[in-house]
Amino acid sequence: MTQVPVKKLKLEETRPLSPPLLDEPLYQCASAVTVLGFVPQAKLDVQVGGVTVIADAPGGFPQPQGATLTLPAPLVAGEQVRARQKFGGITSGWSPVVTVRDHTKDFPAGPPRPQIDPAPVLECGARTGVANLLVGCNVWITADAVEVGRVGGAAAHQGVNVTPDYGLAQVVRAQADLCGDKSPLSQAHTTVMGPNPLPAPAFDPAYDDGEQIRITGLANGARFELSRNGTSLGTWRTWGQAHLVGISPPLVDGDHLSVTQRLCPGDPESPPGDTTVLPCSALPAPEVAPIEGGADRVTITQMAPGATIKVYLNLVKVGEGGGPVVLLSQTVKLGDTVHVLQKLGGCVGQFAQEIRVACVAPPVAGNPAGLDLFPVGNLEYDGGTVNVGGATLNVRGSVYYPAEDDGQGTAWHERLARLGPVPIVFMAHGNHSPSDPSYLGYDYFQIALARMGMAAVSVDCNQLNGSAAGSGNIIDRADLINASIAHFIALAAADPIFGGHIDFSRVGLMGHSRGGEAVVISPGRASLPGGVSIKSVLALAPTDWGATSGPPSGYDFMTLLPAADGDVRDNDGAKYYDRCLPVTYKSQLYVHQANHNFFNREWLNNDNNGSLPTLPRWRHEQTLLAYGCALFRHSLLGHGTRGHLSGHQRPAGVLTDQVHLSFKQNKAITVDDHEDGNTIHTNSLNGATTQSGLAADEHGFSQFAANSFNGSFFGDSEGMVAVPKKKNGTFRSPLVTPKPISLLGREIWIRAADVFEGSVAAATTGFELGLERSNGTVKWVDSDDVGGVPLPFDRGGATKTMPKTLRFKVACFGLNRVELRRVRAIQLRLNRSKARPLAFDDLQIV
Amino acid sequence: MTSADHAPARRDDGEPPPPFPTLRKAEAYRIRFRRARRFVVAGKEASFEEATAVDVHTEGELPAMGVGLALFIGNAVLVESERLEKNRYRFYAPPGLAWKSGAALSLGLAGSGLPTPVSRSTLKLAPIDEREAPRPE
Numbered sequence: 001m002t003q004v005p006v007k008k009l010k011l012e013e014t015r016p017l018s019p020p021l022l023d024e025p026l027y028q029c030a031s032a033v034t035v036l037g038f039v040p041q042a043k044l045d046v047q048v049g050g051v052t053v054i055a056d057a058p059g060g061f062p063q064p065q066g067a068t069l070t071l072p073a074p075l076v077a078g079e080q081v082r083a084r085q086k087f088g089g090i091t092s093g094w095s096p097v098v099t100v101r102d103h104t105k106d107f108p109a110g111p112p113r114p115q116i117d118p119a120p121v122l123e124c125g126a127r128t129g130v131a132n133l134l135v136g137c138n139v140w141i142t143a144d145a146v147e148v149g150r151v152g153g154a155a156a157h158q159g160v161n162v163t164p165d166y167g168l169a170q171v172v173r174a175q176a177d178l179c180g181d182k183s184p185l186s187q188a189h190t191t192v193m194g195p196n197p198l199p200a201p202a203f204d205p206a207y208d209d210g211e212q213i214r215i216t217g218l219a220n221g222a223r224f225e226l227s228r229n230g231t232s233l234g235t236w237r238t239w240g241q242a243h244l245v246g247i248s249p250p251l252v253d254g255d256h257l258s259v260t261q262r263l264c265p266g267d268p269e270s271p272p273g274d275t276t277v278l279p280c281s282a283l284p285a286p287e288v289a290p291i292e293g294g295a296d297r298v299t300i301t302q303m304a305p306g307a308t309i310k311v312y313l314n315l316v317k318v319g320e321g322g323g324p325v326v327l328l329s330q331t332v333k334l335g336d337t338v339h340v341l342q343k344l345g346g347c348v349g350q351f352a353q354e355i356r357v358a359c360v361a362p363p364v365a366g367n368p369a370g371l372d373l374f375p376v377g378n379l380e381y382d383g384g385t386v387n388v389g390g391a392t393l394n395v396r397g398s399v400y401y402p403a404e405d406d407g408q409g410t411a412w413h414e415r416l417a418r419l420g421p422v423p424i425v426f427m428a429h430g431n432h433s434p435s436d437p438s439y440l441g442y443d444y445f446q447i448a449l450a451r452m453g454m455a456a457v458s459v460d461c462n463q464l465n466g467s468a469a470g471s472g473n474i475i476d477r478a479d480l481i482n483a484s485i486a487h488f489i490a491l492a493a494a495d496p497i498f499g500g501h502i503d504f505s506r507v508g509l510m511g512h513s514r515g516g517e518a519v520v521i522s523p524g525r526a527s528l529p530g531g532v533s534i535k536s537v538l539a540l541a542p543t544d545w546g547a548t549s550g551p552p553s554g555y556d557f558m559t560l561l562p563a564a565d566g567d568v569r570d571n572d573g574a575k576y577y578d579r580c581l582p583v584t585y586k587s588q589l590y591v592h593q594a595n596h597n598f599f600n601r602e603w604l605n606n607d608n609n610g611s612l613p614t615l616p617r618w619r620h621e622q623t624l625l626a627y628g629c630a631l632f633r634h635s636l637l638g639h640g641t642r643g644h645l646s647g648h649q650r651p652a653g654v655l656t657d658q659v660h661l662s663f664k665q666n667k668a669i670t671v672d673d674h675e676d677g678n679t680i681h682t683n684s685l686n687g688a689t690t691q692s693g694l695a696a697d698e699h700g701f702s703q704f705a706a707n708s709f710n711g712s713f714f715g716d717s718e719g720m721v722a723v724p725k726k727k728n729g730t731f732r733s734p735l736v737t738p739k740p741i742s743l744l745g746r747e748i749w750i751r752a753a754d755v756f757e758g759s760v761a762a763a764t765t766g767f768e769l770g771l772e773r774s775n776g777t778v779k780w781v782d783s784d785d786v787g788g789v790p791l792p793f794d795r796g797g798a799t800k801t802m803p804k805t806l807r808f809k810v811a812c813f814g815l816n817r818v819e820l821r822r823v824r825a826i827q828l829r830l831n832r833s834k835a836r837p838l839a840f841d842d843l844q845i846v
Numbered sequence: 847m848t849s850a851d852h853a854p855a856r857r858d859d860g861e862p863p864p865p866f867p868t869l870r871k872a873e874a875y876r877i878r879f880r881r882a883r884r885f886v887v888a889g890k891e892a893s894f895e896e897a898t899a900v901d902v903h904t905e906g907e908l909p910a911m912g913v914g915l916a917l918f919i920g921n922a923v924l925v926e927s928e929r930l931e932k933n934r935y936r937f938y939a940p941p942g943l944a945w946k947s948g949a950a951l952s953l954g955l956a957g958s959g960l961p962t963p964v965s966r967s968t969l970k971l972a973p974i975d976e977r978e979a980p981r982p983e
Contacts, residue, residue, distance in 0.1 A: 390881030433910045469914030469957065470926030470938075471886035513912035514957075543912045543957045545925065549889035567912045570959030596912065607911065703959055714959070 003285045003351045006341055011312050016329055017092040018321040020044070020085050023066060023135050023156060027103040028077040029179035030136020032153030035059065035083045036066035037321045039308045040211060042085040044069065047094070049079045059085065061212050061306055062322030064244055068135075068155040075136065077102040095327075103134060103178055109415040111183040113372050113451070114139060114174040117157065118220050118240045122194035123168040124264035125221020129239030130174045130186070131157040132372050137178040143170040143191075159239045166191045166221065184375050187406055194219050197268045201259045203275035204305065207283045208253040209345035212306025215259050216242045217273065224261040244305050250345050253279040280347035286323070286340055288353050290361035293334040293812055299363070300324045300340070307342040312352075315339070332357045334785060334812040359812035360786040365649035368630035368641045371452040377403030377410035379497070381457075383487030389476045395483045397439050397460040400450040401498070412501050416453060423506035423636035424455040424488065428481050430513025430543070432603055434466035441600030445510070448625055449632060455502055459484045461515065474547035475525075477518035481509070482527040489529055505533045506636045510628065512599060513568060516542025516559075520552050520576055536635035538628055541565055541596050544572035551579040558587040558631045558645070560624065562594035563793035563800075566608030570703070570714050571800065577662065578701070578717035587645040588662035589627055590802045592793045599624050612795065619655060626651035627659070647807055660790055660804040662751055669741065669845040671826060672733055674698045674718040687736035693729030694830055696722040701803075701841065709839070712756040712792075712801040719803070719841035721755060724830045732772070733843060734825040741845065743771070743810045743820045749844045751803035752789050755837040760794040765836050768829040771813045774822040779813040780829065789838070801839055867904040867915070867933075869967040872951055874900045877938075878980040885926060885940040896980050898939040900924060900971065904953070907933060916956035918963045919971055920949025925956040947973045
């Protein structure tokens with residue numbers, strides 16, 4: 001992605017205005033819809049069931065939340081809704097249709113739980129933001145159980161003015177309803193004093209001809225006064241953090257803007273925040289998310305407030321809208337060049353963002369940890385004692401569960417109970433000082449699982465900490481986990497809170513460090529009670545004390561390997577991943593800059609002692625939450641979150657460029673996994689391979705293989721290392737199948753890694769993957785177009801060669817349907833001018 | 847919709863690690879367990895009433911973490927252990943694990959990858975007195 005001067009581009013303007021988008025999903029009884037992505041000041045039309053129900057509604061500004069428009073009648077399930085925009089005499093096409101759903105199908109236990117956002121709630125606050133709402137619902141806020149504000153027909157994140165302003169130490173909660181179906185109460189927030197005086201707010205850069213400004217640093221619920229060139233423009237209430245204000249007439253280069261804020265009437269105003277409007281020449285190019293071939297839209301990740309975005313495909317305009325998503329008049333394909341620029345009124349940015357369309361650039365699709373439906377109850381449990389390995393150990397720990405309200409020992413959520421028992425996840429910490437209550441360190445993960453409708457237990461294994469080591473210690477941990485499972489089976493039989501509410505046919509396990517090794521063997525232990533079905537296991541930085549034998553099997557598996565692990569430095573989970581024979585799939589996350597300890601809130605020290613670049617603690621938790629919830633939601637609740645594990649989607653808010661995924665599913669055609677013992681000259685389909693201009697051979701990708709390529713491999717599989725000898729050396733793997741396979745709609749997956757040979761190079765390398773047609777010609781796609789081969793994470797002499805899965809969409813190769821039925825081989829080509837050895841494994845058609 | 851993470855800020859210990867423990871003294875003997883102790887031998891779980899124990903005194907300790915200490919006696923590696931008290935550990939060797947008399951001792955790490963010696967010593971392990979009955983645990 002590069003910024004290019006617009007004057008160097010011969011851009012062709014076309015009339016079309018992009019259709020806007022409707023915020024979805026839409027549900028029955030919604031009394032409003034939210035329209036997104038229109039150009040500032042456009043007029044909006046909305047149709048329901050083919051009938052225009054809103055005409056020429058002023059849209060205002062699309063940032064930050066679109067325009068929420070009140071409907072003349074509530075929506076009915078099955079109705080089809082669409083919107084369009086009008087501006088400058090041009091009418092756009094209609095948005096994609098959204099079909100109205102029944103919320104009780106998606107949320108049978110009631111609408112999601114509102115979230116007061118941002119928190120905390122401050123004394124004298126006059127406005128509160130409420131998030132996690134269904135569009136068009138009604139939302140209200142109470143302070144000490146008295147309603148103080150309400151909005152009908154809400155946006156997904158709605159501001160609610162409150163009257164009177166909050167007092168001190170009031171308990172504030174939000175609630176919503178749709179079709180008279182009430183959500184749970186939000187978490188209770190007790191109002192606290194805000195800073196006095198408040199700090200000065202600030203401005204995002206503002207530009208000539210702009211009609212909207214963004215103010216930041218605002219206190220939750222404050223009132224702020226905005227002035228332009230010394231003249232007050234008015235006072236607004238804000239829910240806090242940031243606020244966008246429309247300005248008329250448009251800004252002029254050199255205008256001086258000033259803002260102050262205040263909470264309580266007697267408080268002094270904050271110091272002023274100031275800015276001077278910048279000239280048009282300062283307007284930068286917008287920032288744009290990577291674009292994947294086949295996309296019909298672009299997503300803007302940073303733009304000036306109130307800007308109009310224009311998108312050009314191969315220099316011809318194909319989209320114009322208000323962002324952040326702009327629909328295009330045609331889909332893009334690999335290799336297309338897209339230019340995106342922004343304008344404010346008559347001020348057109350002098351630079352455009354130039355993006356080359358990739359084959360694979362997974363879109364951001366929510367965050368699997370964000371499902372918030374239920375209040376969370378919690379308890380410490382005590383299941384007495386159990387004999388483990390000759391020692392008497394306590395069966396105890398903590399449990400979080402979906403409840404009627406937050407708190408210790410609160411009743412199980414009644415509506416959820418009527419739907420049937422729910423899955424349960426058991427977590428087990430590893431070895432640490434026995435004086436630290438390690439089992440408390442995953443509460444953030446337990447809470448996330450509980451609020452989406454699962455019970456989450458953290459087993460106290462402290463009696464096994466600090467003293468013993470060895471495989472016996474791991475076995476003991478596994479048996480202690482199983483003893484907690486047995487305890488909860490007993491509770492589920494008759495307990496006042498848990499009785500009848502846990503489904504032991506849907507159990508997940510998560511273990512960290514020695515706990516990570518324990519959960520790999522726990523499902524196979526005789527101590528596992530009967531009737532328990534372990535669906536998925538997450539081994540977080542697991543050790544290898546030799547307690548496992550044979551491949552992990554019988555469950556779907558994930559391992560999270562911190563590349564900066566200063567404790568379990570060999571990332572032994574890579575061996576479990578390679579050996580694993582899953583029921584459906586297995587997943588490996590190799591997380592650059594993650595250490596061993598920061599996933600547990602009770603483990604305070606950085607285990608690599610600062611010797612390696614390390615992400616802050618909250619990033620560790622965020623990563624475990626996103627991918628761990630994706631695993632358990634998919635395997636235990638049947639939610640569609642598997643795409644985050646396979647790399648088809650990226651979770652919002654996570655540093656996904658640091659997370660290197662490997663993923664393998666059973667439903668695939670394996671072209672070569674090098675495990676057949678039939679030498680490099682024959683692939684897994686029994687086809688004869690050939691190579692030219694490189695030296696490729698099979699090697700053990702492990703520390704102990706006799707035929708390892710070098711000492712930088714830490715898994716346990718056989719793979720291929722291709723060493724370049726001449727430019728464009730190729731390796732050919734024929735597709736020999738009883739019947740021709742059509743590759744239409746499929747993907748080619750391959751694990752690939754830059755082989756570490758003593759030092760980490762300055763720049764990345766890569767390769768091309770080619771599909772050979774029946775006439776012998778080959779169409780190539782570069783690895784850079786599917787995300788690229790990352791540099792190894794630099795640990796000096798201990799740097800690892802760690803493969804990750806690259807997905808090549810067959811559509812990127814440009815073959816027609818007939819050709820796709822006659823692909824006769826897959827080729828790899830080391831095409832870099834300074835090619836280096838690359839490791840490959842698990843070449844599959846998916 | 848994702849809510850913001852509210853993890854409290856924690857101190858990030860950027861100090862250098864403590865020095866790896868070194869061996870001061872070691873004694874091997876046969877031990878009889880109160881209850882059969884389990885080992886994993888050749889990938890299989892096995893319980894034994896008796897084993898060989900090696901008590902070591904160290905200068906310094908390894909913090910409690912995922913990996914742990916391993917005792918190298920010549921080519922033999924003992925990874926099953928317990929911390930008895932400060933600077934004192936007991937390693938266990940299941941029946942069948944043997945070493946040459948007078949083999950050199952070193953301490954290393956186990957629990958991640960192959961056990962690796964870290965601090966070597968000049969200590970040699972005296973042979974076990976076979977006339978002595980196994981000591982009770």
